[in-house]
Amino acid sequence: xxxxxxxxxxxxxxxxxxxxxxxxxxxxxxxxxxxxxxxxxxxxxxxxxxxxxxxxxxxxxxxxxxxxxxxxxxxxxxxxxxxxxxxxxxxxxxxxxxxxxxxxxxxxxxxxxxxxxxxxxxxxxxxxxxxxxxxxxxxxxxxxxxxxxxxxxxxxxxxxxxxxxxxxxxxxxxxxxxxxxxxxxxxxxxxxxxxxxxxxxxxxxxxxxxxxxxxxxxxxxxxxxxxxxxxxxxxxxxxxxxxxxxxxxxxxxxxxxxxxxxxxxxxxxxxxxxxxxxxxxxxxxxxxxxxxxxxxxxxxxxxxxxxxxxxxxxxxxxxxxxxxxxxxxxxxxxxxxxxxxxxxxxxxxxxxxxxxxxxxxxxxxxxxxxxxxxxxxxxxxxxxxxxxxxxxxxxxxxxxxxxxxxxxxxxxxxxxxxxxxxxxxxxxxxxxxxxxxxxxxxxxxxxxxxxxxxxxxxx
Amino acid sequence: xxxxxxxxxxxxxxxxxxxxxxxxxxxxxxxxxxxxxxxxxxxxxxxxxxxxxxxxxxxxxxxxxxxxxxxxxxxxxxxxxxxxxxxxxxxxxxxxxxxxxxxxxxxxxxxxxxxxxxxxxxxxxxxxxxxxxxxxxxxxxxxxxxxxxxxxxxxxxxxxxxxxxxxxxxxxxxxxxxxxxxxxxxxxxxxxxxxxxxxxxxxxxxxxxxxxxxxxxxxxxxxxxxxxxxxxxxxxxxxxxxxxxxxxxxxxxxxxxxxxxxxxxxxxxxxxxxxxxxxxxxxxxxxxxxxxxxxxxxxxxxxxxxxxxxxxxxxxxxxxxxxxxxxxxxxxxxxxxxxxxxxxxxxxxxxxxxxxxxxxxxxxxxxxxxxxxxxxxxxxxxxxxxxxxxxxxxxxxxxxxxxxxxxxxxxxxxxxxxxxxxxxxxxxxxxxxxxxxxxxxxxxxxxxxxxxxxxxxxx
Numbered sequence: 046x047x048x049x050x051x052x053x054x055x056x057x058x059x060x061x062x063x064x065x066x067x068x069x070x071x072x073x074x075x076x077x078x079x080x081x082x083x084x085x086x087x088x089x090x091x092x093x094x095x096x097x098x099x100x101x102x103x104x105x106x107x108x109x110x111x112x113x114x115x116x117x118x119x120x121x122x123x124x125x126x127x128x129x130x131x132x133x134x135x136x137x138x139x140x141x142x143x144x145x146x147x148x149x150x151x152x153x154x155x156x157x158x159x160x161x162x163x164x165x166x167x168x169x170x171x172x173x174x175x176x177x178x179x180x181x182x183x184x185x186x187x188x189x190x191x192x193x194x195x196x197x198x199x200x201x202x203x204x205x206x207x208x209x210x211x212x213x214x215x216x217x218x219x220x221x222x223x224x225x226x227x228x229x230x231x232x233x234x235x236x237x238x239x240x241x242x243x244x245x246x247x248x249x250x251x252x253x254x255x256x257x258x259x260x261x262x263x264x265x266x267x268x269x270x271x272x273x274x275x276x277x278x279x280x281x282x283x284x285x286x287x288x289x290x291x292x293x294x295x296x297x298x299x300x301x302x303x304x305x306x307x308x309x310x311x312x313x314x315x316x317x318x319x320x321x322x323x324x325x326x327x328x329x330x331x332x333x334x335x336x337x338x339x340x341x342x343x344x345x346x347x348x349x350x351x352x353x354x355x356x357x358x359x360x361x362x363x364x365x366x367x368x369x370x371x372x373x374x375x376x377x378x379x380x381x382x383x384x385x386x387x388x389x390x391x392x393x394x395x396x397x398x399x400x401x402x403x404x405x406x407x408x409x410x411x412x413x414x415x416x417x418x419x420x421x422x423x424x425x426x427x428x429x430x431x432x433x434x435x436x437x438x439x440x441x442x443x444x445x446x447x448x449x450x451x452x453x454x455x456x457x458x459x460x461x462x463x464x465x466x467x468x469x470x471x472x473x474x475x476x477x478x479x480x481x482x483x484x485x486x487x488x489x490x491x492x493x494x495x496x497x498x499x500x501x502x503x504x
Numbered sequence: 505x506x507x508x509x510x511x512x513x514x515x516x517x518x519x520x521x522x523x524x525x526x527x528x529x530x531x532x533x534x535x536x537x538x539x540x541x542x543x544x545x546x547x548x549x550x551x552x553x554x555x556x557x558x559x560x561x562x563x564x565x566x567x568x569x570x571x572x573x574x575x576x577x578x579x580x581x582x583x584x585x586x587x588x589x590x591x592x593x594x595x596x597x598x599x600x601x602x603x604x605x606x607x608x609x610x611x612x613x614x615x616x617x618x619x620x621x622x623x624x625x626x627x628x629x630x631x632x633x634x635x636x637x638x639x640x641x642x643x644x645x646x647x648x649x650x651x652x653x654x655x656x657x658x659x660x661x662x663x664x665x666x667x668x669x670x671x672x673x674x675x676x677x678x679x680x681x682x683x684x685x686x687x688x689x690x691x692x693x694x695x696x697x698x699x700x701x702x703x704x705x706x707x708x709x710x711x712x713x714x715x716x717x718x719x720x721x722x723x724x725x726x727x728x729x730x731x732x733x734x735x736x737x738x739x740x741x742x743x744x745x746x747x748x749x750x751x752x753x754x755x756x757x758x759x760x761x762x763x764x765x766x767x768x769x770x771x772x773x774x775x776x777x778x779x780x781x782x783x784x785x786x787x788x789x790x791x792x793x794x795x796x797x798x799x800x801x802x803x804x805x806x807x808x809x810x811x812x813x814x815x816x817x818x819x820x821x822x823x824x825x826x827x828x829x830x831x832x833x834x835x836x837x838x839x840x841x842x843x844x845x846x847x848x849x850x851x852x853x854x855x856x857x858x859x860x861x862x863x864x865x866x867x868x869x870x871x872x873x874x875x876x877x878x879x880x881x882x883x884x885x886x887x888x889x890x891x892x893x894x895x896x897x898x899x900x901x902x903x904x905x906x907x908x909x910x911x912x913x914x915x916x917x918x919x920x921x922x923x924x925x926x927x928x929x930x931x932x933x934x935x936x937x938x939x940x941x942x943x944x945x946x947x948x949x950x951x952x953x954x955x956x957x958x959x960x961x962x963x
Binding site for chain 1 (some may be wrong): 673
């Protein structure tokens with residue numbers, strides 16, 4: 046599939062170079078805007094406006110939305126005012142707002158100057174809402190109906206107004222002052238048995254809506270929970286201000302999952318895709334956690350120094366430190382990541398902390414015992430007998446395995462408690478993942494190990 | 505929001521206990537099926553059928569779909585054949601197939617016996633497709649039109665057939681033998697200027713479709729890329745067999761992100777949500793990687809043993825081992841997780857390996873140098889001057905920081921290369937994440953450290 050796409054891409058580029066514009070255009074019109082946008086990424090700068098001008102008006106606008114910000118900027122800078130107007134007229138308001146957000150100030154000024162007044166004011170409205178709020182991802186273009194309309198009148202209104210609306214399939218019934226009072230779907234309207242039925246008799250009134258300030262992550266959850274096509278956005282007085290559509294919710298779901306994954310791995314969330322990020326941006330996102338975790342490893346250093354005597358007396362003990370810390374870190378991050386994901390999918394609430402703790406404790410004991418038994422055998426048969434390491438006595442083996450078992454239990458308890466605590470403190474639980482847990486567990490596992498060594502080996 | 509829900513929940517349970525069925529029913533009918541299903545989770549076993557029977561037929565079926573498998577099973581076992589038939593008649597085929605998949609054999613037998621013949625054969629067809637394929641998540645209920653129909657005829661057909669279809673908004677135009685030849689949306693039909701226009705004149709023919717065997721992850725990507733409401737599923741001869749709808753694609757996106765996150769943290773993907781998983785299931789998903797990684801830490805043990813002499817001579821060196829391994833592990837997993845996520849979002853392909861390597865190398869050098877400089881100062885001012893540790897000489901400090909810098913570079917290179925290699929070998933790159941990378945980087949960082957120590961400190 047991907048390979049086939051590359052062949053098409055090469056062929057189209059060749060046509061562009063050979064100036065076979067008519068043929069090129071005939072092929073482009075059969076393609077999907079997302080795929081055309083992907084083509085642009087491999088063009089030279091001067092080829093971009095050339096190919097863009099081959100597209101029919103509507104397809105050009107749809108392709109424009111799917112392009113990367115730097116290509117959009119390049120095109121806008123090259124557009125005449127007229128061309129810019131034409132593209133803007135075809136855009137949905139929320140897409141236009143997204144584009145405006147990515148552009149430098151002088152380009153934004155030109156866009157707003159050339160947008161028609163209604164769009165200009167809508168863009169300004171959307172941009173005023175805080176980032177990651179429902180207001181910032183909504184569109185103000187939806188179909189509104191009045192409760193006293195009949196089915197026939199409603200269908201007529203949709204036919205008249207529908208062309209500019211992002212979705213016509215869910216229509217919102219509003220009363221005085223745009224107060225949201227119900228919804229009807231086009232399916233209900235089409236399947237209605239009597240064309241004269243008033244909308245008020247058939248609309249759904251047990252509505253689920255969000256406010257402009259609702260977090261976009263919560264909005265995305267509601268989509269996956271309720272399977273909506275669109276969700277109404279209201280202000281503090283239940284007045285309709287816009288809708289969020291399922292495709293934007295999908296983007297948010299993907300974005301939020303990526304953000305969680307990045308934070309779980311000790312990175313700041315990135316604004317751009319990997320290939321578009323500069324080396325310095327990657328550095329800026331990665332260095333803070335690395336620095337913090339490196340400095341906090343001072344504690345493990347102090348513990349090692351404190352038990353220097355024990356280590357010097359039984360140098361064989363040091364060989365197992367990496368294994369102990371590694372297993373502890375892995376056990377802890379398994380628990381923390383599971384809890385973080387469940388919290389972020391809304392399957393788990395803070396009040397479940399007792400259940401989580403009890404579940405993790407039993408799982409930890411099972412894992413700890415299983416690992417300790419295998420480890421005991423491994424050390425004895427491989428390290429002691431096979432590699433003939435006489436420093437590894439039965440007692441050393443015992444100390445290592447006891448420490449391993451306790452470390453796993455401690456790690457899993459810490460791993461599940463910290464994200465729950467973060468949730469209770471209204472912090473993002475994703476911060477409490479692998480790197481953070483590992484650093485804490487590293488210190489705890491060393492403590493456990495040396496305490497066992499001290500008491501059982503008399504070092 | 506969540507708290508408000510709990511208050512409602514308590515009030516409704518009280519009504520059930522007090523046998524105020526009429527009031528309870530009046531409230532339930534205003535609620536969303538997903539929310540009603542959530543109510544059932546906290547009911548006692550004998551209350552479940554009681555409350556379920558209060559729901560009107562259609563709402564009962566919608567709620568049933570949203571319930572957990574164990575509650576569904578409980579209800580089915582309590583249903584009379586007639587009740588079961590009524591619920592089944594209201595279900596969409598893909599939901600029915602999902603339920604059948606979760607039930608034990610004797611329950612499945614009863615379901616298939618009571619389903620009408622068309623549904624029975626559709627369920628059987630869906631269940632035959634491999635797990636995680638487009639065939640297994642599709643529904644066979646869609647609206648099909650013929651190319652010679654007019655707009656008016658098409659709308660009439662939708663009005664007649666629509667009630668049982670999962671979506672009516674995208675209709676598929678099929679030719680002889682159900683061959684897929686185009687699509688029209690209800691929006692196009694409603695906005696068409698002339699009711700007599702033949703469908704063949706207005707249908708989209710540059711179709712994007714998947715086959716029954718396409719992986720569900722790829723299907724979900726196509727939804728988020730193209731913003732489809734539904735995607736047609738065809739067989740090897742381009743004959744229409746079903747559609748996947750956006751809500752199922754959303755579920756797949758969430759599922760696949762969870763699976764990636766679990767694999768990235770060294771766990772086998774779970775089938776059930778965390779709270780529904782038994783302790784033994786959690787154990788089974790977590791122990792394989794823990795065991796494997798513990799045993800593979802034998803290598804780090806061997807390296808430690810090999811350099812035992814060096815450690816004994818300069819015992820201060822051991823204090824920095826946890827910090828070195830920790831920073832190496834974190835640096836490596838930052839790179840691997842970034843690459844894995846980009847691969848799984850389709851932003852990165854194997855052919856980009858050169859770009860990735862060059863980007864990571866430069867980022868690694870920036871991170872490595874920054875960390876080494878800060879670490880050098882920290883060791884000197886805190887460990888040496890503040891804690892007055894005389895064993896930490898300027899030379900020891902230098903060895904630690906050089907090793908740190910090289911470790912970070914090595915870790916980031918390993919971290920980006922392994923997932924790319926996995927991709928090339930058609931393995932799941934998510935396996936090559938933190939735990940796996942850490943184990944490899946642990947060994948490499950020790951080697952680097954001891955080699956620097958040997959050559960610069962003459963130990």
